[in-house]
Amino acid sequence: MLTAITLHEQIDTQRDDPLRILIVGAGVAGITLAALLRKQGLHPVLIERMAGMEHPGYMLALMPMLDQALEDIGVHDEYLARSAPLARYAFRSHRGRMLRSDDLGALLAIHGDYQGIERGALIEVLTTNGCPVTFDTTVIGFNPGERPEVMFSTGEGASFDLVVAADGIRSRTRDLLDVGDASIVDTGWAGWVTWSDVLGDDPALGEELWGDGFFLGAYPVKDRLGIFVGGPAEELEVGPAAFAARVRDAAPELGDRLQAALDAVATDPDPYLWPLADVRAERWVVPGAVLLGDAASGFLPTAGIGAGMAMESAWMLGRMLAHADRGNLAALLAEWESVQKPRVESAQSNSRMLARLMFRRGKLIARLRETAMRMLSVKAVLGPIIRLIADQPDPDATWRRSSDRAAPAA
Numbered sequence: 001m002l003t004a005i006t007l008h009e010q011i012d013t014q015r016d017d018p019l020r021i022l023i024v025g026a027g028v029a030g031i032t033l034a035a036l037l038r039k040q041g042l043h044p045v046l047i048e049r050m051a052g053m054e055h056p057g058y059m060l061a062l063m064p065m066l067d068q069a070l071e072d073i074g075v076h077d078e079y080l081a082r083s084a085p086l087a088r089y090a091f092r093s094h095r096g097r098m099l100r101s102d103d104l105g106a107l108l109a110i111h112g113d114y115q116g117i118e119r120g121a122l123i124e125v126l127t128t129n130g131c132p133v134t135f136d137t138t139v140i141g142f143n144p145g146e147r148p149e150v151m152f153s154t155g156e157g158a159s160f161d162l163v164v165a166a167d168g169i170r171s172r173t174r175d176l177l178d179v180g181d182a183s184i185v186d187t188g189w190a191g192w193v194t195w196s197d198v199l200g201d202d203p204a205l206g207e208e209l210w211g212d213g214f215f216l217g218a219y220p221v222k223d224r225l226g227i228f229v230g231g232p233a234e235e236l237e238v239g240p241a242a243f244a245a246r247v248r249d250a251a252p253e254l255g256d257r258l259q260a261a262l263d264a265v266a267t268d269p270d271p272y273l274w275p276l277a278d279v280r281a282e283r284w285v286v287p288g289a290v291l292l293g294d295a296a297s298g299f300l301p302t303a304g305i306g307a308g309m310a311m312e313s314a315w316m317l318g319r320m321l322a323h324a325d326r327g328n329l330a331a332l333l334a335e336w337e338s339v340q341k342p343r344v345e346s347a348q349s350n351s352r353m354l355a356r357l358m359f360r361r362g363k364l365i366a367r368l369r370e371t372a373m374r375m376l377s378v379k380a381v382l383g384p385i386i387r388l389i390a391d392q393p394d395p396d397a398t399w400r401r402s403s404d405r406a407a408p409a410a
């Protein structure tokens with residue numbers, strides 16, 4: 001559970017830590033890192049801009065690369081209990097007809113679990129052993145250096161050995177750091193996220209439909225489905241109910257499960273709107289600070305892997321920081337970046353490639369996409385991501401490499 005405490009209390013508790021770490025943003029990456037560091041005896045200060053975290057958020061399909069992080073935090077069983085297996089993935093035609101269904105769960109099973117979970121439930125799982133946080137607080141000033149000084153929105157100031165900017169895709173903390181230019185892919189699309197209780201005959205089935213100017217997806221979480229309906233941003237101005245009606249007309253062969261999904265979108269008084277743009281920071285590490293998760297590389301939804309990569313990066317950083325002191329911190333962070341950044345960017349490139357295929361208008365394009373999806377195996381489409389999962393990084397070996405590099409030659 002996240003426990004709200006004051007910033008002053010958090011800074012005071014951290015007083016005797018060998019490394020004083022500030023984590024900005026209590027999202028999946030920031031909390032994964034905080035939980036790991038706490039397990040290792042540190043007391044990172046964790047701040048969050050929002051006033052509380054009661055909202056379930058949206059659905060996350062999580063790939064096996066985060067299993068080891070959950071094991072290390074000691075919450076893997078809770079995770080399985082609060083999530084649902086994503087055993088199969090189906091692709092439908094732009095009219096709604098089922099084109100193919102693949103056993104994605106079985107394909108990934110040799111590497112670990114493929115599960116669907118609500119973001120709020122994941123945060124509860126990650127904080128099973130308790131996690132203090134100061135809500136309603138952001139960073140408004142940063143003086144770089146060996147022990148950077150931070151100014152908070154509360155009017156307080158403090159020095160830390162390391163500031164971790166984990167404040168998401170539209171990170172404000174990133175703007176305070178000298179990390180170079182960010183590259184952004186903006187698809188011009190957006191979509192609403194909501195929930196449906198109609199699980200259908202196969203509750204472990206995730207399904208997607210890429211139509212001519214619209215997208216519909218249904219993803220299992222525990223006891224319900226997360227629903228996503230999207231389209232070109234200007235066409236969503238008609239509102240969720242009218243847009244859902246448009247999708248219904250364009251795709252008459254949807255079946256009861258996805259018809260119920262559209263009903264859920266149409267009747268939700270306040271569905272979450274998600275603009276489909278990503279971001280890639282030029283550098284992740286500057287003196288005294290790092291970018292983590294979406295703040296470093298924020299993803300388009302097309303490969304369903306942003307949270308997985310964010311948690312993997314947090315796990316690598318947390319495990320490597322177990323070996324850190326003020327003397328070796330800079331070398332260790334440089335090594336972390338050299339391993340993790342190419343991994344994350346290769347997954348991001350895969351999601352950008354899929355976006356080029358999917359966010360295209362026109363009936364002819366929709367038909368060509370369907371022909372391609374019929375012919376290509378899921379293994380081929382997600383090949384680079386499956387290779388990343390199969391080839392997990394080793395935090396201890398990476399730390400040893402950084403310490404070898406830092407050691408003076410004999």
Ligand SMILES: Cc1cc2nc3c(=O)[nH]c(=O)nc-3n(C[C@H](O)[C@H](O)[C@H](O)COP(=O)(O)OP(=O)(O)OC[C@H]3O[C@@H](n4cnc5c(N)ncnc54)[C@H](O)[C@@H]3O)c2cc1C
Pocket residue numbers: 024025026027028029030047048049050058059060061062063137138139166167168169170171172173193274292293294295298299301304305306307308309310
């Ligand atoms: C609708 C939707 C569906 C998705 N589906 C999937 C999926 O199926 N699989 C998958 O792997 N990924 C998915 N993703 C991507 C995934 O959610 C992100 O990659 C992941 O949440 C990144 O984690 P993060 O901790 O870096 O950022 P976030 O989870 O966004 O957390 C950032 C936190 O920082 C806080 N914050 C923001 N600004 C400040 C500030 N200035 N100061 C302090 N705190 C601040 C925010 O309130 C938030 O709590 C999805 C994303 C969305 C939006």
